[in-house]
Amino acid sequence: MKKHLFKLAIIALLAIIHMSFTTKTSNQEHTKKEVPAEYQNKENPYKNDASLKMIGLRNFNRHCVSCHGKKGKGDGVMAKNMKTLPGDLSAKYMEEYTDGELYYLSFVGIADRPDFMKLIPEEEAKWAVVNYVRALQDQ
């Protein structure tokens, strides 16, 4: 009888641990981030330009995957050691951002990240990454 109770207690404990993990990753509230006005309506000169797909892919793999993961799910190798989780770039809520806002958040906006304005200097390559991030939302 005692053994049985012990087993139940272990199962309950495991369930609680499991729940606390799943709420951390899947139910995380998303708050739209503030973007300065000048970026909100910044025009994407390469919108729907399919010829930039490989440039976007290459730059995303080189500069973003370590934190954001291959599909942008926020499961890159560096993500688990970070205080702020990178979030899910493929989530529905990302559609709320304009291309200009994505540009800002990807290259300028987040303080504890490398300065991507310098690391990806070409405008064309930056917009290629924005287009690539946009496409992650359709997968």
Ligand code: HEC
């Ligand atoms: C060092 C890890 C790291 C790298 C590398 C990185 N990011 Fe991030 N990124 C983050 C973190 C952490 C956040 C969330 C910050 C927060 O919520 O305050 C974030 C947030 C974002 C957001 C906003 C998402 C949202 O939920 O509002 C976008 C867009 C983004 N990153 C794009 C990129 C792109 C594109 C690259 C590559 C050019 C990149 N990031 C490289 C860590 C990283």
